[in-house]
Amino acid sequence: MAYLERAQRYTADGMVAYILNLPKTGFKANPSSGVVWNPVGVVMHNTAGPDLKQWAAYSQAQREHWGDNLNAYYRGMGWHSGPHFAATPEAWSYVLCDPMADGIHDSCRNKNYFGVETMGDFAVGKDDVESPAARQSIGSAINIIAALCVRFSFDPDKAIDFHRNCRRDGHPCPGAQVTDQFVLGAVKRRIVEITKQPAPVNLGPLHQTTLPPAATPLAPMIILPEWPLEPDPFFGLAGRSINKWLSFGVSMPFALAMTAQAEAESSFRVAVVGDKGTAFGVFQFHGDRCAVILKNTGVDVTKGPPIEKQIEAAWWELNNVETVALKNISAAKTANDAAIAACVYYERAGASMAAQRRGAMAERWADYVQSHPDFLKSNPPQG
Numbered sequence: 349m350a351y352l353e354r355a356q357r358y359t360a361d362g363m364v365a366y367i368l369n370l371p372k373t374g375f376k377a378n379p380s381s382g383v384v385w386n387p388v389g390v391v392m393h394n395t396a397g398p399d400l401k402q403w404a405a406y407s408q409a410q411r412e413h414w415g416d417n418l419n420a421y422y423r424g425m426g427w428h429s430g431p432h433f434a435a436t437p438e439a440w441s442y443v444l445c446d447p448m449a450d451g452i453h454d455s456c457r458n459k460n461y462f463g464v465e466t467m468g469d470f471a472v473g474k475d476d477v478e479s480p481a482a483r484q485s486i487g488s489a490i491n492i493i494a495a496l497c498v499r500f501s502f503d504p505d506k507a508i509d510f511h512r513n514c515r516r517d518g519h520p521c522p523g524a525q526v527t528d529q530f531v532l533g534a535v536k537r538r539i540v541e542i543t544k545q546p547a548p549v550n551l552g553p554l555h556q557t558t559l560p561p562a563a564t565p566l567a568p569m570i571i572l573p574e575w576p577l578e579p580d581p582f583f584g585l586a587g588r589s590i591n592k593w594l595s596f597g598v599s600m601p602f603a604l605a606m607t608a609q610a611e612a613e614s615s616f617r618v619a620v621v622g623d624k625g626t627a628f629g630v631f632q633f634h635g636d637r638c639a640v641i642l643k644n645t646g647v648d649v650t651k652g653p654p655i656e657k658q659i660e661a662a663w664w665e666l667n668n669v670e671t672v673a674l675k676n677i678s679a680a681k682t683a684n685d686a687a688i689a690a691c692v693y694y695e696r697a698g699a700s701m702a703a704q705r706r707g708a709m710a711e712r713w714a715d716y717v718q719s720h721p722d723f724l725k726s727n728p729p730q731g
């Protein structure tokens with residue numbers, strides 16, 4: 349885990365001093381791949397939620413604990429680390445995760461880019477980028493990016509990237525109102541200012557805070573079911589599930605979303621019977637649905653057929669009975685949104701936070717697929 353024990357808050361100058369004091373050696377290894385972090389650039393994001401209106405409505409204590417809440421949320425999703433920094437409209441911004449280790453924030457560039465969040469939603473028609481809060485928030489992100497460029501000798505033209513360029517993630521970060529050209533120009537100006545300043549005093553040990561922490565309760569966080577240890581058959585079934593869904597021509601977010609439903613309903617146990625003997629198989633189909641499925645597809649889900657057959661049954665339902673669900677899952681651009689749609693429109697799971705939890709579970713699979721390049725290849729659909 350590379351989350352800081354407490355998210356740290358620094359003023360703009362404090363942040364520059366912190367970053368310029370980061371060691372250039374001693375980077376840490378990714379816990380899954382064992383590959384040592386070797387940062388070559390910075391990806392800029394915006395939070396979208398909260399936007400600046402929501403942020404303004406937060407109490408001071410909520411703002412000062414947002415970073416810890418975010419880290420707790422990502423930790424709950426099973427991520428080993430999240431974005432490294434978050435710029436805010438306050439006089440201070442956050443260091444969230446250890447800059448000496450890789451973080452998860454952009455599936456195209458997690459391996460070797462720092463992640464910098466920017467508080468606000470800068471899509472067209474959302475937060476006004478000319479407002480004082482937006483200027484401060486974006487300015488804080490520019491400050492962080494510029495300091496990273498100075499410290500690690502990044503050429504801004506080559507090393508600064510934007511999450512929107514990772515097409516498979518489908519995030520418009522940092523929003524169309526924040527253009528590449530604006531960011532590059534502003535970062536270059538800030539680099540000039542930083543390099544003219546006298547070298548910052550050595551701050552001593554990393555991760556000191558410039559502001560005293562205040563105790564407030566954390567927001568509710570999502571706890572995900574724990575995965576068995578590899579190589580449990582659980583993983584093979586998940587891979588076969590994702591592949592089977594993809595074989596219908598659906599998007600990756602769709603395939604991950606439906607796989608998360610099966611995981612949540614049954615942990616991929618094909619013959620499991622639930623709800624006091626009335627729900628069957630990986631999707632926990634109820635008896636009345638089982639009869640309709642059998643009549644139309646010849647698949648008897650009450651007998652625990654292979655996961656591929658049960659997915660064919662669900663695909664038939666989506667195309668013939670659950671077309672509203674099909675439309676909503678198909679329209680989602682991210683695994684998170686697709687899984688929320690699948691939970692709300694198809695599974696209709698009633699537990700509190702069920703949809704959000706399944707969204708996070710689908711994202712966990714997205715990250716797993718991303719960090720295990722051979723996973724889908726080695727688990728082709730069977731039958």
Ligand SMILES: [Zn+2]
Nearest residue numbers: 393511519521
């Ligand atoms: Zn992003």
